[in-house]
Amino acid sequence: MDFFTSGFPILTVLIFLPLVGAIITAILPDDMAESSALAFTVLTALLSLFVIFGFDPTRADFQFVERYNWIDAISRQGESLFKVEYLLGLDGISLWLIPLTTLLMVLSVWFSSDSVTERKKEYYAFMLLLETGMLGVFVALDLFLFFIFWEIVLIPMYFLIGIWGGSNRIYATMKFVLYTMAGSALMLAAIMGLGMVNLVSPSGTGQIAFAFDKLLPVMQGLPQLAPTLATLPANAAMWFFLAFALAFAIKVPLFPFHTWLPDAHVQAPTAGSVILAGILLKMGTYGYLRFALPFFPEPARDFAPLFALLAIIGILYGAWVAYAQKDIKSLVAYSSVSHLGFVMLGIFALNAQGLSGGILQMINHGISTGALFLLVGMIYERRHTRDIDAFGGLWKIMPIYAAFFLITMLASVGLPGLNGFVGEFLALLGAFAANPWWALFGTLGVVLAATYMLRLFNKMFFGPVDRDENRGLLDLTRKEVALLVPLVILMVLIGFAPNLFLDPMQPSVNALVEIVNGNAPSIGMLP
Amino acid sequence: MIDLIWLIPLLPLLGVVINTFFGRFLSGKASAWLATLLVGIAAALTLVTIFQVRGLGEEFGGETVTLYRWMTAGDFSVTLSFLVDQLSLLMTMVITGVGFLIHMYSIGYMAHDPGIRRYFIYLNLFVFAMLMLVLGDNYLLMFLGWEGVGLCSYLLISFWFSDTVNADAGKKAFIVNRIGDFAVLLGIFLTWTTFGSLAYADIFGSIEAVSAGVLGLITFLFFVGCTGKSAQIPLYVWLPDAMAGPTPVSALIHAATMVTAGVYLLVRSAPMLDEAILISNFLTRDLVAWIGVLTALFAATIALTQTDIKRVLAYSTVSQLGYMFLGVGTGAYIAAIFHLFTHAFFKALLFLGSGSVMHGMEHGHHAISHGQPAEADDHATDEHGHADSFDVQDMRNMGGLWQKMPATAWTFLIGGLALAGFPLTSGFFSKDEILTLTQHGGYNLLYVIGIVTAFMTAFYTFRQFFMVFWGKPRTEAAAHAHESPSVMTVPLMILAAFALLAGLIFGLPLEDGVFHHWLEPLLYGLGHHEGEGYHLPIMASLAISSIVAIAGIALAYLRYGRRPAETVGEATAKGGLLHALSYNKWYVDEIYHALIVRPYELLAAFSARFFDRFVIDGAVNGVAKLLSVGGGGLGRLQSGFVRSYALGIVSGLFIIGFVMFLTIPNELRNYFSQLGTPAILTFVVGLGLLALILWTTLRPRKTVEAAADPITHTS
Amino acid sequence: MEALTTITTTHYLILSAILFSLGVLGVLMRRSAIIAFLSIELMLNAVNLSFVALARDLVSLDGQVVVFFVMTVAAAEVAVGLALIVAFYRSLGTTDIDEAHELYG
Numbered sequence A: 001m002d003f004f005t006s007g008f009p010i011l012t013v014l015i016f017l018p019l020v021g022a023i024i025t026a027i028l029p030d031d032m033a034e035s036s037a038l039a040f041t042v043l044t045a046l047l048s049l050f051v052i053f054g055f056d057p058t059r060a061d062f063q064f065v066e067r068y069n070w071i072d073a074i075s076r077q078g079e080s081l082f083k084v085e086y087l088l089g090l091d092g093i094s095l096w097l098i099p100l101t102t103l104l105m106v107l108s109v110w111f112s113s114d115s116v117t118e119r120k121k122e123y124y125a126f127m128l129l130l131e132t133g134m135l136g137v138f139v140a141l142d143l144f145l146f147f148i149f150w151e152i153v154l155i156p157m158y159f160l161i162g163i164w165g166g167s168n169r170i171y172a173t174m175k176f177v178l179y180t181m182a183g184s185a186l187m188l189a190a191i192m193g194l195g196m197v198n199l200v201s202p203s204g205t206g207q208i209a210f211a212f213d214k215l216l217p218v219m220q221g222l223p224q225l226a227p228t229l230a231t232l233p234a235n236a237a238m239w240f241f242l243a244f245a246l247a248f249a250i251k252v253p254l255f256p257f258h259t260w261l262p263d264a265h266v267q268a269p270t271a272g273s274v275i276l277a278g279i280l281l282k283m284g285t286y287g288y289l290r291f292a293l294p295f296f297p298e299p300a301r302d303f304a305p306l307f308a309l310l311a312i313i314g315i316l317y318g319a320w321v322a323y324a325q326k327d328i329k330s331l332v333a334y335s336s337v338s339h340l341g342f343v344m345l346g347i348f349a350l351n352a353q354g355l356s357g358g359i360l361q362m363i364n365h366g367i368s369t370g371a372l373f374l375l376v377g378m379i380y381e382r383r384h385t386r387d388i389d390a391f392g393g394l395w396k397i398m399p400i401y402a403a404f405f406l407i408t409m410l411a412s413v414g415l416p417g418l419n420g421f422v423g424e425f426l427a428l429l430g431a432f433a434a435n436p437w438w439a440l441f442g443t444l445g446v447v448l449a450a451t452y453m454l455r456l457f458n459k460m461f462f463g464p465v466d467r468d469e470n471r472g473l474l475d476l477t478r479k480e481v482a483l484l485v486p487l488v489i490l491m492v493l494i495g496f497a498p499n500l501f502l503d504p505m506q507p508s509v510n511a512l513v514e515i516v517n518g519n520a521p522s523i524g525m526l527p
Numbered sequence B: 001m002i003d004l005i006w007l008i009p010l011l012p013l014l015g016v017v018i019n020t021f022f023g024r025f026l027s028g029k030a031s032a033w034l035a036t037l038l039v040g041i042a043a044a045l046t047l048v049t050i051f052q053v054r055g056l057g058e059e060f061g062g063e064t065v066t067l068y069r070w071m072t073a074g075d076f077s078v079t080l081s082f083l084v085d086q087l088s089l090l091m092t093m094v095i096t097g098v099g100f101l102i103h104m105y106s107i108g109y110m111a112h113d114p115g116i117r118r119y120f121i122y123l124n125l126f127v128f129a130m131l132m133l134v135l136g137d138n139y140l141l142m143f144l145g146w147e148g149v150g151l152c153s154y155l156l157i158s159f160w161f162s163d164t165v166n167a168d169a170g171k172k173a174f175i176v177n178r179i180g181d182f183a184v185l186l187g188i189f190l191t192w193t194t195f196g197s198l199a200y201a202d203i204f205g206s207i208e209a210v211s212a213g214v215l216g217l218i219t220f221l222f223f224v225g226c227t228g229k230s231a232q233i234p235l236y237v238w239l240p241d242a243m244a245g246p247t248p249v250s251a252l253i254h255a256a257t258m259v260t261a262g263v264y265l266l267v268r269s270a271p272m273l274d275e276a277i278l279i280s281n282f283l284t285r286d287l288v289a290w291i292g293v294l295t296a297l298f299a300a301t302i303a304l305t306q307t308d309i310k311r312v313l314a315y316s317t318v319s320q321l322g323y324m325f326l327g328v329g330t331g332a333y334i335a336a337i338f339h340l341f342t343h344a345f346f347k348a349l350l351f352l353g354s355g356s357v358m359h360g361m362e363h364g365h366h367a368i369s370h371g372q373p374a375e376a377d378d379h380a381t382d383e384h385g386h387a388d389s390f391d392v393q394d395m396r397n398m399g400g401l402w403q404k405m406p407a408t409a410w411t412f413l414i415g416g417l418a419l420a421g422f423p424l425t426s427g428f429f430s431k432d433e434i435l436t437l438t439q440h441g442g443y444n445l446l447y448v449i450g451i452v453t454a455f456m457t458a459f460y461t462f463r464q465f466f467m468v469f470w471g472k473p474r475t476e477a478a479a480h481a482h483e484s485p486s487v488m489t490v491p492l493m494i495l496a497a498f499a500l501l502a503g504l505i506f507g508l509p510l511e512d513g514v515f516h517h518w519l520e521p522l523l524y525g526l527g528h529h530e531g532e533g534y535h536l537p538i539m540a541s542l543a544i545s546s547i548v549a550i551a552g553i554a555l556a557y558l559r560y561g562r563r564p565a566e567t568v569g570e571a572t573a574k575g576g577l578l579h580a581l582s583y584n585k586w587y588v589d590e591i592y593h594a595l596i597v598r599p600y601e602l603l604a605a606f607s608a609r610f611f612d613r614f615v616i617d618g619a620v621n622g623v624a625k626l627l628s629v630g631g632g633g634l635g636r637l638q639s640g641f642v643r644s645y646a647l648g649i650v651s652g653l654f655i656i657g658f659v660m661f662l663t664i665p666n667e668l669r670n671y672f673s674q675l676g677t678p679a680i681l682t683f684v685v686g687l688g689l690l691a692l693i694l695w696t697t698l699r700p701r702k703t704v705e706a707a708a709d710p711i712t713h714t715s
Numbered sequence C: 001m002e003a004l005t006t007i008t009t010t011h012y013l014i015l016s017a018i019l020f021s022l023g024v025l026g027v028l029m030r031r032s033a034i035i036a037f038l039s040i041e042l043m044l045n046a047v048n049l050s051f052v053a054l055a056r057d058l059v060s061l062d063g064q065v066v067v068f069f070v071m072t073v074a075a076a077e078v079a080v081g082l083a084l085i086v087a088f089y090r091s092l093g094t095t096d097i098d099e100a101h102e103l104y105g
Helices: A009-027 A030-054 A095-114 A120-139 A143-164 A169-200 A212-220 A222-228 A236-251 A261-266 A270-295 A297-323 A326-345 A352-383 A399-412 A419-434 A436-461 A478-496 A499-516 B007-023 B028-056 B086-109 B116-135 B139-157 B164-195 B200-203 B210-231 B238-244 B247-256 B257-268 B272-273 B284-303 B309-329 B334-368 B406-420 B427-442 B444-469 B488-509 B514-523 B538-561 B577-583 B584-635 B644-663 B667-673 B679-699 B699-707 B710-714 C008-028 C033-058 C062-092
Strands: A062-074 A078-092 B063-072 B076-084 B277-280
Touching: A009 A030, A009 A062, A009 A095, A009 A120, A030 A062, A030 A095, A030 A120, A062 A270, A078 A120, A078 A143, A095 A120, A095 A270, A095 A478, A095 B116, A120 A143, A120 A212, A120 A270, A143 A169, A143 A270, A169 A212, A169 A236, A169 A261, A169 A499, A212 A222, A212 A419, A212 B007, A212 B444, A222 A236, A222 B679, A236 A270, A236 A297, A236 B488, A236 B679, A261 A270, A261 A326, A270 A297, A270 A326, A270 A499, A270 B028, A270 C062, A297 A326, A297 A419, A297 A436, A297 A499, A297 B679, A326 A352, A326 A419, A352 A399, A352 A478, A352 A499, A352 B710, A399 A419, A399 A436, A419 A436, A419 A478, A419 B063, A419 B164, A419 B284, A436 B164, A436 B427, A478 A499, A499 B063, B007 B028, B007 B116, B028 B116, B028 B488, B063 B139, B076 B116, B076 B139, B076 B444, B086 B247, B086 B334, B086 B488, B086 B514, B086 C033, B116 B139, B116 B247, B116 B257, B139 B210, B139 B238, B139 B257, B164 B210, B164 B238, B164 C062, B200 B272, B210 B257, B210 B272, B210 B284, B210 B644, B238 B247, B247 B257, B247 B309, B257 B272, B257 B309, B257 B334, B272 B284, B277 B284, B284 B309, B284 B444, B309 B334, B309 B427, B309 B444, B334 B406, B334 B427, B334 B514, B334 B679, B406 B427, B406 B444, B406 B538, B427 B444, B427 B488, B427 B538, B444 B538, B488 B514, B577 B584, B644 C008, C008 C033, C033 C062
Parallel strands: none
Antiparallel strands: A062 A078, B063 B076
């Protein structure tokens, strides 16, 4: 294990292994695309295990740090003015997102081998490119680098929905990309702004630089600093925060920026939906945790009620809109809006319980919604419809499928003993400690979750088998069971032993709480 | 054994795991016996532990067995640990003991059901969750069990899921319970922010430091949860529908154990409940008592006219739970738990008895319609008679079963006597103790309502008894019914023994028996306070209870027993408005549907079909449309014609010139104004020229566009 | 009407403006590349005129210096511009500038 903790650039390898895989997959003949892609995702997943085991759970700072100069430009007296670094690192906040990403990638690539029949080579190359982008987002610590990975993710997703999607895929994918781009444009402006602040601020390094550790102290002092600088408006910190927050809010998606999500989900191929819900949305919430909160603690505190309000509206609104859906996928998509509301509520509780709950709920949502989309994909492969009313009494015909669906549904509605409960409970507990009213309305979402999920489950699996098309449906194959089993194991494991997952994130979460509450930064110091 | 207490919930969980993963290697019967055996072992272990704790004497103040840290975040921490004390052991005994008997009964009852393995998996899972509920040493673990039993309840109610009615009943139970759980969750949050811990020991140790109002709010929230789980007003509506499940499930979950979880929760929270004040001098306990007694009365009025054998029992359960809450509310904690204890026996007995009756009726029905005793493999259609219109649960179709099913009838009679509070049966002691303590606590009005309810209870119980067993069979099915197998009747007899004797064995001498000694160390100094005013002597109170019970039974005999209805039509009661209200359950379901369910569905539909699509998405697409229209307009400027670009340049020049003219510094302005009118004249001429240019260039648009078309261009 | 009897700087400026406007109109309204080109020259000279007039009015040589610059540049421009027009004519067989719209966006 020492080998992996000392000197070996494990994060770089982790990020770029899928890219290498993408290139190789693109070169190899079409019929080898699946196996090549599967091999590379499995390899990446195995590598991510080393990250978990090599991670020191007692430390709050970044680990596995890699730091190189990347772009040095606009030299002035031998000093470069514009400095972008290749800076990677991992802490308790991003730790679990890595294995989540690699696991879901393996599952969705494996699942795709049955469902994708056209243009396989491109498909798998895009999947692998997507993995590179997502992993990069979660470990990049230079804002510029972060932005590049953030945008890289869009490209393969655009094609995955646009080429292998459903009937209305062009509209959905355009909407997805344009919506996200609108947010990223603001974020890019803000990133440039932060670089400039670092240049002009007396506490900065006198460069247009984007590294996390360089910006953190400068941004912490921004509310005091900004009024003294003629070039910045006095409330610059607030504007920067809002620019980041909007970009991330679109990605989350926070109400009322959520309408791209159901369209994208319904049109995306199954694997696309799994990745989209399981990982892509987490990029938004992760952005808050990594940049928006520690950089701008004051505006974050000031705006917490607004974001909590939007999160609560999202929880309730997502739930009751889900209740009225006719398409299984769009029901699950709206349930994501609701679940991500819990994450946001936890995050903006700005205390250890809320943040831990929010982070864990990100993982939980990835697992349970990922599993839900896989399940929907499996029934879609058999029946080629996702209309809820087209099903009924499936338990009798597909009991194994029903059992998996039941467990996943229960995890999704937050039944104690499964993963969803732990995340939701901690997030709501944190929200209650921050403001009881938030928790009061947030907790209502738990009731509403039961209404839409049980409606779905009852309609699909209970009642008489009233359609002949459903009579001959085959139960899950061994492969499909194998796809779902790891997720179900994780659901139970997180439900009964959440501390396995909560403990390693505690130091980082506590440090973040310190920062957000205005105490001196104790993380972000990098070698 | 105390240190190994975790074995007890582990055993049923083991059953779940084995039957889930390796069940296909076992026959259905083997699965069933395995599940039953494991619960039996758990019951035996519990008994061992109880004797061990008894051996430790009255100083035993409970012991915590910690397995591991469950959930930690910041300064929040909860362990997965079990609390072994008198209350949790008592509940464990009831759960595993009654659970074992009902498992055994189910082997016979479900013998021919194709879903028997699934049934026993659920049943074991239920026992596991229920044990977590009562053994957990903190509120969060309690909540794990609390929701877990709700899940099992959902799964078991909709066990015969092919019938949409069952599935809907299950869904209703789960969602209504979730509403209560919502309040419990909030209560847990408030508990943690108040006490900084969720463990019972930590909380009850620092009650003094907390204001009565906060305690009032916490206990109020818990109580709202109890109204869901324990079927009190206003959330009781799911329980009568829950009878859609298999009858042993009704006995175990919806009579003996799960529905009493609310009582357990409140008694467990007794140290908090004792100090809790809701508003000014209205205690949380007062609310509990009022809700309890009103639920008892309300449910009894409905039970008076029901014709479905299980529904009568369902409403009587709601009513008896009301008594328990009356006990909790008046501080008679031990009496409430005692009633819980006796009720578990006699109500399980009654449900199993009714199951036996239905079983017999089914066989009778099959015997006449198919000419042979049928396999009971299709409960889904038969228990509700949806396959054909015959309803085996309708008491109007029965009558005269005494001769056909003597064992069932005798045990049912004993259960009925206990429920009615006939002197010296178990129900008599526990119910009377609650009522006496209510009166002694100074709650005279509550006492009177309780007595009235007791009268009604005796009446409807024996109305049911006479309608089912007395007289002559009213249908062919009843005439051909026969006794159930012994695997079903033996549990009935064991339960009957307890229902008959539990009061005498555990309840005597009054308020000083084995039962009370057992719980005394835990609840010492908590609860009951002697109220103001006149106290009925205990013997007088006993006499009143006895008279009321006997009077109720007597009235039922006069009305239904002396001259039983001979035909189905005759048994169908005709009544006025009150009868209709009672028969239709005061239309509460309809009211809830109109006030809550329907508006929610409308809101959902409105949000999904209109608001989300046209307002929110409309705004987004509106922006996109705006940009695309604007882009189209701007794109037209990029025509490719040099002269139009030149026009752009010139127009821009003029605009810039104009702006500069307005904003030039003063010296320059003075200089220009020195130039005087001609300069302004120039400017005006310039504007005129601009207008001319615009007009001339925009005019030949058609030819421009024609020229832009490459096809016409090349021709 | 006194303004008309003596020639002042204003008159030069007005003349310059008129010449410039004619040049603009020429560029905008005529399709022949040659005419447009001539019109541009006209505009340049209009500017030159105002430079000279203002230089005299402000008693400063700066304006006159600029005029020389402009004339030099204009000479160079004529060389390049005419060459372009010739090349244009060779490739399209016309000097109609509306025919040159290949860069249509």
